[in-house]
Structures are given as structure tokens and as C-alpha cells.
Amino acid sequence: MERTLAIIKPDAVQNGHSGKILDRILSEGFAVRAMKLVTLSKTEAEGFYAVHRERPFFGELTTFMSSGPCIPLVLERADAVAKWREVIGATNPADAAEGTIRKQFATSMGENAVHGSDSTENGKLESNYFFPEHVIVANS
Numbered sequence: 001m002e003r004t005l006a007i008i009k010p011d012a013v014q015n016g017h018s019g020k021i022l023d024r025i026l027s028e029g030f031a032v033r034a035m036k037l038v039t040l041s042k043t044e045a046e047g048f049y050a051v052h053r054e055r056p057f058f059g060e061l062t063t064f065m066s067s068g069p070c071i072p073l074v075l076e077r078a079d080a081v082a083k084w085r086e087v088i089g090a091t092n093p094a095d096a097a098e099g100t101i102r103k104q105f106a107t108s109m110g111e112n113a114v115h116g117s118d119s120t121e122n123g124k125l126e127s128n129y130f131f132p133e134h135v136i137v138a139n140s
Contacts, residue, residue, distance in 0.1 A: 007115035
């Protein structure tokens with residue numbers, strides 16, 4: 001089994017899509033091992049997205065991610081990282097495949113409904129940003 005971090009972003013929470021996205025997560029065979037509703041401070045958003053600090057969209061991204069509540073989740077299943085990225089679709093919803101979460105719920109490239117880790121290593125690091133290892137529920 002593999003773990004990855006998902007975040008239901010502020011736009012999707014504000015637009016009332018959290019339940020539909022969570023239902024999709026479960027229907028795709030993911031187990032939710034940790035989940036919480038949080039509003040990130042600008043500093044917390046900057047810390048989470050520090051890898052993008054030098055990119056031109058960093059300020060806009062961190063302002064958006066600290067604009068309202070979001071829902072980080074630790075997901076687990078076989079090939080979790082690749083499967084979650086397949087389910088969410090391309091970063092730009094205009095390029096996302098039909099049936100993906102971003103095609104269905106994202107409004108723009110910047111406000112694209114969900115986050116997904118891009119590697120197993122980042123999935124672990126990102127999960128631990130929000131959840132210390134001892135609060136992630138193990139498979140029983």
C-alpha cells in the first residue's frame with residue numbers, strides 16, 4: 001500500500017463540492033487515513049508550497065490557499081500517487097480529461113479544486129506537514 005496527500009482546496013470547499021470529492025475518493029478505492037478541516041495562515045501556505053517559492057505564481061497560490069478552509073487528507077491504496085493524479089486530472093481544468101475532478105469542479109488553473117502529491121516521497125513529506133505520523137490511522 002502507498003500513501004499520498006490530497007487537499008480539497010478552498011474553492012471546492014467554498015463551492016460546496018467537498019462531499020462529492022470525498023465520495024469520489026472513496027469510490028476510487030482510497031482509504032482515508034487522516035483528514036481535517038483547516039484554514040492555513042499565509043505563512044503555513046508558504047511553508048507547504050516552499051518548493052515553488054521562486055515561481056511567478058507563488059504569491060497568488062499561497063494567498064489562495066490561505067483564503068478559506070481546505071481539507072487535507074492522507075489517502076492510501078495501491079499506487080496511490082499515480083491513481084490520485086489520474087483521478088484529479090491536469091492542473092489546468094481546460095486540459096483535464098472528462099470525468100476528472102478538476103474537469104468537473106475546478107474553475108481555473110489557479111483555483112483547481114484539489115492538490116495531489118507528485119511522488120511517493122513528496123506524498124510522505126506533504127502528509128507529515130499536516131499530520132504527524134502518530135495521528136495517521138494505520139490499516140487494521
